[in-house]
Amino acid sequence: MIVQNIDLKPFNTFGLSVQAQNYLAVQTLNDLAHIDPEIPFFVLGGGSNVLFTKDFEGLLVHIQLKGIEVWEENPEEVHLKVAAGENWHNLVLFCLANNWGGLENLALIPGTVGAAPIQNIGAYGAELSDVFMYLDFYDTQSKKISKMSHADCNFGYRNSIFKHSLKSKGIITALYLRLKKMPHALKLEYGAIKEVLAAKNQLSTPSIQQVARAVIEIRQSKLPDPQKIGNCGSFFKNPEVTWAQYESLKDNYPSLVAFKTNDPNLMKLSAGWLIEQCGWKGRNLGRAGVYTHQALVLVNLGGATASEIWTLAQRVQQDVLQKFQVMIIPEVNVL
Ligand SMILES: Cc1cc2nc3c(=O)[nH]c(=O)nc-3n(C[C@H](O)[C@H](O)[C@H](O)COP(=O)(O)OP(=O)(O)OC[C@H]3O[C@@H](n4cnc5c(N)ncnc54)[C@H](O)[C@@H]3O)c2cc1C
Secondary structure, three states: OEEEEEEOHHHOOOOOOOEEEEEEEEOOHHHHHHOOOOOOEEEEOOOOOEEOOOOEEEEEEEEOOOOEEEEEEOOOEEEEEEEOOOEHHHHHHHHHHOOOEOOHHHOOOOOEOOOOOOOOOEEOOEEHHHOEEEEEEEEOOOOEEEEEEHHHHOOEOOEOHHHOOOOOOEEEEEEEEEEEOOOOOOOOOOOOHHHHHHHOOOOOOOOHHHHHHHHHHHHHHHOOOOOOOEEEEEOEOOOEEEHHHHHHHHHHOOOOOEEEOOOOOEEEEOHHHHHHHOOOOOOEEOOEEEOOOOOOEEEEOOOOOHHHHHHHHHHHHHHHHHHHOOOOOEOOEEO
16 A cells, blocks of 8 residues: 655664655565556665655655575575565575575675665675576566566676666566575685684684674674664775776875776776775764764764765765766665
8 A cells, every 4th residue: 555755764774864755565566566657666675775865756665575485405505585575684694594605795784685686785705696596576567577587687796787777667576596505615705704713713614604703793893783873884886997097096096995806907996995085084064974984884973864964975976086086986876
């Protein structure tokens, strides 16, 4: 049932009070029939990667579909079908409890399962696309659900087809994921995972549960808990620049932090480092701030308005552009 004038404050991790003119909670697939394709709609999961800069005038479709089932199983793998409204971290915990590997590096990422393909969520050297098989996509025009394969989704770094040609065209209703039984293939190279495991004498034969605990510990030390300080995680993507641009920046700023990409002609710069160099780390504009421990995260210091957060984001973006001639683009979906 569609209801009018709902305050979205409980439904976005920035904790911003904005109104949705029309709101539909989708708890069964039948609820999707209420969506009129002629009226602009926005799909909301956990609201952990969205900044509402103003009230939303269309239909806000809030995905609350639930269910995790073993779809197929063989001696090496388990294939799960997971409904889009399931909480991502709960899914990770469910897999860990069953000793199914593949999601341990993606522990504690907020949000829903259905949103994970949108930006191909990733952390600590792993991405959704590593375990992804296919998904169910509801097309709001044809009102039909069809399967999309890995190749159909066109996954990239914090990117997929759902940010481009399929943006606002439909709704992901379920994911099919491939998890691994023993022996697990661990990814320990990224960030401080090895150091944390070594400090606990767990580095020689770590389990997926120990890896997940290490990831959780690192994340908790770096990122603000949205329950306590409103935020959306990394606000900007790490920008990619050409080798020539990278080399000229490196000449001027020898401490520049950059990473290789799959494309030998492109380097990825640390957006957090760029922002920090502009003096923004720990600073604020009114009630919107740049997080003290991680310059990539913008925070609601308490009672900020949506436009305060957006004004801060734009100021940070302009300063980075002016100092480095590099444009940093929001990873967060700005509405
Ligand atoms: C503290 C913190 C840490 C974070 N760390 C990470 C991290 O390490 N790695 C990372 O990748 N992200 C991270 N994020 C960002 C965020 O958690 C992910 O992007 C997550 O997938 C968003 O899920 P959500 O359900 O909250 O999506 P929402 O914010 O509700 O929506 C995000 C986008 O997905 C679309 N969408 C949502 N559900 C569906 C659906 N079922 N069908 C179609 N479209 C849909 C929305 O329209 C919107 O465009 C972090 C966020 C926070 C607050």
